[in-house]
Amino acid sequence: MDLDTQIDPSPLITRKFSSRLSSIGGECEHDREQSSITLADFQRTPSDPGLSANSAGSIWRERILHPCTSTKIYFSDLSSVFTWRFLSWLAIQNFAMYGGISALIMSVSLPLFKEMGIDASRQQLYSTMTLSPFALKPFIGVSSDLFPIKGYHKKYLALISILIGLIGCSALLSLYHNRNAKAAAQDPETAYRLSDLLVICFFCMNVTAANLDILGEGKYSEIMRKNPESGSSVITFKFACSLLGSIVTNSYVGPLTDGGHFHIIFCIAMGLLLTPFYPTLRGWLPEKKRRKSDPGMTKICCGCLFFDQGSFQKKRTPFIVIALSGLAVPLLSSVTTFASLGIGIAVSMAVLLILAVVTYAVFPRVVFRIIVAIMLIKISHIKLGSVLGYFYTADEICLPGGPHFSYTYYITIAGIVGSLVNLIAVLLYQTYLSSCRFRPALMCTILAGAMAPIMDIILIKRWNHAFGISDKVFFILGSAIFEHFVNIVVALPMMVLFGKLAPPGMESAVFSYAVGIATFCFMMSQLFGSAIIKWSTMKTVGADCNFDELPAIIGVCQILLPIIVGLPATLLIPNRLQTEPLIDWEKERWYEEVERDENITESLTRVVEESSEQEEEGQCTEEIANEHLCP
Numbered sequence: 001m002d003l004d005t006q007i008d009p010s011p012l013i014t015r016k017f018s019s020r021l022s023s024i025g026g027e028c029e030h031d032r033e034q035s036s037i038t039l040a041d042f043q044r045t046p047s048d049p050g051l052s053a054n055s056a057g058s059i060w061r062e063r064i065l066h067p068c069t070s071t072k073i074y075f076s077d078l079s080s081v082f083t084w085r086f087l088s089w090l091a092i093q094n095f096a097m098y099g100g101i102s103a104l105i106m107s108v109s110l111p112l113f114k115e116m117g118i119d120a121s122r123q124q125l126y127s128t129m130t131l132s133p134f135a136l137k138p139f140i141g142v143s144s145d146l147f148p149i150k151g152y153h154k155k156y157l158a159l160i161s162i163l164i165g166l167i168g169c170s171a172l173l174s175l176y177h178n179r180n181a182k183a184a185a186q187d188p189e190t191a192y193r194l195s196d197l198l199v200i201c202f203f204c205m206n207v208t209a210a211n212l213d214i215l216g217e218g219k220y221s222e223i224m225r226k227n228p229e230s231g232s233s234v235i236t237f238k239f240a241c242s243l244l245g246s247i248v249t250n251s252y253v254g255p256l257t258d259g260g261h262f263h264i265i266f267c268i269a270m271g272l273l274l275t276p277f278y279p280t281l282r283g284w285l286p287e288k289k290r291r292k293s294d295p296g297m298t299k300i301c302c303g304c305l306f307f308d309q310g311s312f313q314k315k316r317t318p319f320i321v322i323a324l325s326g327l328a329v330p331l332l333s334s335v336t337t338f339a340s341l342g343i344g345i346a347v348s349m350a351v352l353l354i355l356a357v358v359t360y361a362v363f364p365r366v367v368f369r370i371i372v373a374i375m376l377i378k379i380s381h382i383k384l385g386s387v388l389g390y391f392y393t394a395d396e397i398c399l400p401g402g403p404h405f406s407y408t409y410y411i412t413i414a415g416i417v418g419s420l421v422n423l424i425a426v427l428l429y430q431t432y433l434s435s436c437r438f439r440p441a442l443m444c445t446i447l448a449g450a451m452a453p454i455m456d457i458i459l460i461k462r463w464n465h466a467f468g469i470s471d472k473v474f475f476i477l478g479s480a481i482f483e484h485f486v487n488i489v490v491a492l493p494m495m496v497l498f499g500k501l502a503p504p505g506m507e508s509a510v511f512s513y514a515v516g517i518a519t520f521c522f523m524m525s526q527l528f529g530s531a532i533i534k535w536s537t538m539k540t541v542g543a544d545c546n547f548d549e550l551p552a553i554i555g556v557c558q559i560l561l562p563i564i565v566g567l568p569a570t571l572l573i574p575n576r577l578q579t580e581p582l583i584d585w586e587k588e589r590w591y592e593e594v595e596r597d598e599n600i601t602e603s604l605t606r607v608v609e610e611s612s613e614q615e616e617e618g619q620c621t622e623e624i625a626n627e628h629l630c631p
Helices: 017-024 053-065 067-081 084-115 120-146 155-175 178-185 188-226 233-258 262-274 277-281 309-314 316-338 341-362 365-379 385-393 407-433 438-451 454-460 463-467 471-499 507-535 550-572 592-622 624-629
Strands: 297-300 305-308
Touching: 067 084, 067 233, 084 120, 084 188, 084 233, 084 262, 084 277, 084 385, 084 407, 120 155, 120 188, 120 305, 120 309, 120 316, 120 385, 120 507, 155 188, 155 262, 155 277, 188 233, 188 262, 188 471, 188 507, 233 262, 233 407, 233 471, 297 309, 305 309, 309 316, 316 341, 316 507, 341 365, 341 507, 365 471, 365 507, 365 550, 385 407, 385 507, 385 550, 407 471, 438 471, 438 550, 454 463, 454 471, 454 550, 471 507, 507 550
Parallel strands: none
Antiparallel strands: 297 305
């Protein structure tokens, strides 16, 4: 039986708590109490104008006093829409890949490249390159939709992606040696050459994480479109699994990097890359097997690879545009990292403008407005993570009187605290903000995100000492708690927005297009940040480091720009509830005329062919003597 047949297409999401609790069973005594509030009411905000004061008060009481009830109902509703195998696959993939491999690469990059004498600007470029597989998502999404391997759109593509990551990790283990790194630090040219090779290995490892991520996202966006009442439940589940993975990853990366045991970290990465192999091989990622007899399906490449020519012909232009948009970022990252930063930034701005124009020409206007909003929101927050990491971990020779955080504290302790805060933020978002409309949810999170960097400015200026607060305590209270909380709350409504964009038949492609553009804009903000660091007077490695300009740069790039640019951009997004369909594709009639014309043409062709066959049969009946003329 196909796993798709196990998915209930119309779950009864709005059943009463009382009927739900009778099927769930209660471990808590209050779970046995009956309630007249439906789950739809439970997910509404108490400030909704349609609610009476009594109803609003009841909702707050249900949320605050009955955490066991709300948790059980959440998982019950989640499993009523998504199969347990798919949820297990999502949990494994996000724990081991997104929270494991990607978090490991991001955490280990700072101490690894810093040990080799790479400055903050160059290290941020390397981070852009290692993250570029996530911008390949549009290309991977189109490939999975159009080119099923042995009849499967996702299964074998996921297995190939795992193999690429294993090859990259094997090369990483063979290239890196502690003695090689120390020797490279003495020669800048050798350091750059070795670093370039390590970045390519990281790139291959992130290919596995990114490809498995988009294949899972394409599937749950398809199910979300069929069941819009599921809201953001699967998004919060995905984030929670990723955060749990990052907690485990941060727990060992810091101590091992302080001890210089990078080889052990890379061996752990090898094990993480193998984790999703068995569930993927066993088909836990649900999909229906395609056959050559299916309409529009063509066999190519020795019969192992199919081509969905029917779907491609119907929506040829969007498929081509989406695929090409995915290839732009890795090429630009390569140019920027290995050639010229200035040229890379100029070309990336031109590509972004082209993507906006093409989106306007190909997609409905509502999609264009949403994509432009995503572009503005992402670009307006310029990333300065690398220079902040160098500031916080600088030693006494580089930065006298600085925080001097060890990697165990900066990566492990602060990272675990931040991940726990993120996990709490996910739960709070699901409870209180998942039923809000998109605009107020995004506006609130953007404003909160603009306030978070103030904590970094206070610490850089050493103003925390005036209040008698040590650097480590203030960093935990500021960056590790407040900033992590804000970052995850900003990301959640964006992910729900991506999931609501998918049209019928192009779920993976359009979802990956939106995510790919968001990743492209994120990487542009990384490039802008790298350029600002490089072209400023800051010095981040060696002796007598200089971070004097950093507070002003943070104020402009991470506080003013998001408010001036990102906040107004939210007005381009439809002010719909997150539990409602974002786009009415039937009303938009996107590609409907083209499909109708194609159907008319096929019908006329079929009539002409049938008429010709009838005429030939008649001729053969009259000329019985010439039977050899009959087909």
